[in-house]
Amino acid sequence: MSNELRIAVSEEKGSTPVTIMYVSGDLDSKTYLDLEAKASDVIAGGAKNILLDLHEVHFMGSAGLRAMHAMSVKLKDTGGQLKLLNPSDQVARVLKTLGFDKFFDIHATRDAALKSF
Amino acid sequence: MLSLDEAGQLLRRSTFFRSTPALAIQALAQQSKLLHLPAGELLFKKGDPGSAMYFIVDGCVRVHQADMLVIHLAKGEVFGEVAALSSESRTASVTAKSDTVLLKLERESIYATLASHPDAARSMIEALCHRESEVIDERLGRMIRTKVLEHELEIGQKIQRNFLPSAIPAMPGWQLDGMLEPARKVAGDFYDFFAIPRLQCIGIVIGDVCDKGVGAALFMTLFRSLIRSGALYGGNREQPVGDDDLAGTLRHAIGSTNSYIASTHRGSSMFASVFFGLIVPQTGLLRYVNAGHEPPWIGHPTGVRTQLPPTGPVVGLFEDADFGMGVTEVGPGEVFFAYTDGATDAQNEAGEPFSDDSLQRTFCQAIAQRGPVLETVRRALEAFVGKADQFDDITMVCAQRGLH
Numbered sequence: 468m469s470n471e472l473r474i475a476v477s478e479e480k481g482s483t484p485v486t487i488m489y490v491s492g493d494l495d496s497k498t499y500l501d502l503e504a505k506a507s508d509v510i511a512g513g514a515k516n517i518l519l520d521l522h523e524v525h526f527m528g529s530a531g532l533r534a535m536h537a538m539s540v541k542l543k544d545t546g547g548q549l550k551l552l553n554p555s556d557q558v559a560r561v562l563k564t565l566g567f568d569k570f571f572d573i574h575a576t577r578d579a580a581l582k583s584f
Numbered sequence: 585m586l587s588l589d590e591a592g593q594l595l596r597r598s599t600f601f602r603s604t605p606a607l608a609i610q611a612l613a614q615q616s617k618l619l620h621l622p623a624g625e626l627l628f629k630k631g632d633p634g635s636a637m638y639f640i641v642d643g644c645v646r647v648h649q650a651d652m653l654v655i656h657l658a659k660g661e662v663f664g665e666v667a668a669l670s671s672e673s674r675t676a677s678v679t680a681k682s683d684t685v686l687l688k689l690e691r692e693s694i695y696a697t698l699a700s701h702p703d704a705a706r707s708m709i710e711a712l713c714h715r716e717s718e719v720i721d722e723r724l725g726r727m728i729r730t731k732v733l734e735h736e737l738e739i740g741q742k743i744q745r746n747f748l749p750s751a752i753p754a755m756p757g758w759q760l761d762g763m764l765e766p767a768r769k770v771a772g773d774f775y776d777f778f779a780i781p782r783l784q785c786i787g788i789v790i791g792d793v794c795d796k797g798v799g800a801a802l803f804m805t806l807f808r809s810l811i812r813s814g815a816l817y818g819g820n821r822e823q824p825v826g827d828d829d830l831a832g833t834l835r836h837a838i839g840s841t842n843s844y845i846a847s848t849h850r851g852s853s854m855f856a857s858v859f860f861g862l863i864v865p866q867t868g869l870l871r872y873v874n875a876g877h878e879p880p881w882i883g884h885p886t887g888v889r890t891q892l893p894p895t896g897p898v899v900g901l902f903e904d905a906d907f908g909m910g911v912t913e914v915g916p917g918e919v920f921f922a923y924t925d926g927a928t929d930a931q932n933e934a935g936e937p938f939s940d941d942s943l944q945r946t947f948c949q950a951i952a953q954r955g956p957v958l959e960t961v962r963r964a965l966e967a968f969v970g971k972a973d974q975f976d977d978i979t980m981v982c983a984q985r986g987l988h
Binding site for chain 2: 496529530532533534536537540564565566567569570
């Protein structure tokens with residue numbers, strides 16, 4: 468059984484506004500559509516830059532990576548960006564094996580991530 | 585407020601009470617209660633006990649089981665009759681779709697009406713039979729639709745099998761073997777073996793398309809075909825052949841497949857992890873691209889000598905990806921082995937995964953036995969899984985080089 472996916476959203480109003488999505492639970496073939504749907508809502512609400520906080524995602528399957536790519540494509544089309552924050556060990560390993568670490572900006576701290584937008 | 589007369593007239597219109605005499609209807613209407621149910625409010629849920637049936641005076645309700653809609657019922661229709669007329673609990677949940685006005689009829693008053701007016705039973709039995717026949721029709725229809733879908737999937741399964749190699753090319757001094765066990769009717773995994781005569785080598789491919797089911801299966805056929813086509817027919821085939829051509833062929837096949845899918849199917853975000861290797865039979869040289877795939881192994885009886893980690897990202901997402909290249913050798917008596925994570929993640933009846941360690945141990949034992957490696961590993965995996973459900977496709981390929 469996968470752990471239920473929970474997503475909380477907050478806004479960081481700086482010189483470049485960033486929407487932070489805190490994800491917890493398992494991001495797999497059963498839950499990735501929830502992330503995509505939530506991201507679509509956030510993007511439709513005007514978000515251009517999204518920081519995905521992954522430190523409480525303990526399992527990420529390939530479907531989770533698919534959802535992240537879909538988000539990043541949508542944001543790029545509006546001139547925005549998707550960045551990743553603090554992936555857990557398992558998630559970091561999957562990102563590296565599948566080569567996502569070369570194409571996504573991954574940050575260890577929230578401050579560094581926010582400054583990089 | 586609805587008058588008794590109006591309530592009676594409404595009830596009369598329902599097929600349930602068509603043969604009920606006017607006096608009895610009036611008595612029934614007198615005992616009924618008018619109920620206002622605001623939009624979105626749950627009236628009862630499946631499994632609840634219930635002793636009343638309802639007549640919709642105005643509005644519309646959703647009959648549902650959890651989130652799944654069974655039917656919408658509107659003005660003039662009756663529901664809740666099963667629990668009201670028997671000791672059954674509620675067979676489905678009912679929620680108001682819009683603001684709804686209901687007449688609530690209690691079991692006692694219905695049975696009292698039937699007892700004093702036996703004629704009234706006739707239309708009620710007819711209405712119940714009619715509803716029963718509708719349920720049977722619906723169930724039959726659903727069974728037929730399921731059968732049609734299953735048949736379509738079986739056709740898909742047969743067609744998809746043609747996208748796996750029907751015959752594995754002969755490679756003197758080597759034994760090549762591949763298997764794919766889909767978790768569902770159709771698979772997102774694939775493997776391929778093909779000879780490239782001009783380069784005097786054999787191509788070995790294993791891939792795992794993200795996600796499962798029909799979508800993954802459609803993309804599997806695309807990945808497999810583009811890679812094979814790129815390797816066999818791409819690049820400049822007029823140039824003299826050398827070792828660089830192995831690299832060129834790999835680069836072209838993976839690069840063009842990646843660019844095509846990443847650009848043409850950008851909106852789908854579908855990707856595959858792919859290992860594509862070219863083996864020169866005489867020398868055991870293996871040139872490869874590992875695009876985000878589980879590292880294949882080269883092993884001998886005492887252990888795994890080397891692993892072949894990713895040289896680039898998965899195929900199909902990043903248009904400007906650089907896939908890199910690896911080179912190694914499969915020595916005499918050694919075995920090249922690649923798998924998808926369905927093999928290591930396969931669970932037994934207790935829900936435990938087979939694991940990397942077990943797969944590696946089984947692989948080395950199989951080499952030591954000097955029999956067909958893949959068949960031995962497959963049997964061990966089958967014994968481990970037992971009767972547990974298979975969640976993911978399981979795919980394995982191997983190339984065993986003889987001692988001489």
